[in-house]
Amino acid sequence: MFLNFDLYFFIYLLLFLLIMEKKNENDKEKDKEKEIKGQIEYYLSDKNLETDDFFHKKITENPDGYIDLDLFLKCNKVKNAGWTKEELKEGINESKELELDETKERVRRINNKELPELILLNKKRKKEEKEDEKEEEKPKTKSKNLKKRKKTDSIVKKKIMK
Secondary structure (H helix, E strand, O other): HHHHHHHHHHHHHHHHHHHHHHHHHHHHHHHHHHHHHHHHHHHOHHHHHOOHHHHHHHHOOOOOOOHHHHHHOOOOHHHHOOOHHHHHHHHHHOOOOOOOOOOOOEEEEEHHHOOOOOOOHHEEEEHHHHHHHHHHHHHOOOHHHHHHHHHHHHHHHHHHOO
16 A cells, blocks of 8 residues: 555656646747747837838838848847747737738738838947037036047138138
8 A cells, every 4th residue: 555655656746747847848938939029029119110221121111011030030139049930920929019911921010000210320420429418417527529529620620721
């Protein structure tokens, strides 16, 4: 009788461990889908499309606003993560902001949501402007970039006057 109890306990323990392992696999799969969904939603978000010339143009090229999933497979973050097209589809299916076409080969913003205006600025100039703004917040100090520009302006004026 004691031997049977040990055997039943051992079987129960094995079943419990198998169930827990399966649960962990399912949790990992859900986490992966959530990560994929978040990444593709970011690529097609207003925030990103304001400055992302590549995806903005690709969406604009198609009147329905669809982008081929193969384009995402070429993105560094997607490549480095090793995600497949099937995994992308599963992640996008969980999204409330994106939708796949009938063929499940292309994705777009839900209901072909209108694109934000594309804002392309010289990154260096934008960085200088941010530094100037930070410097303006500090009392009685001038930004280095502002000083450089004033110095350059005065040199140019002197050369013109000669």
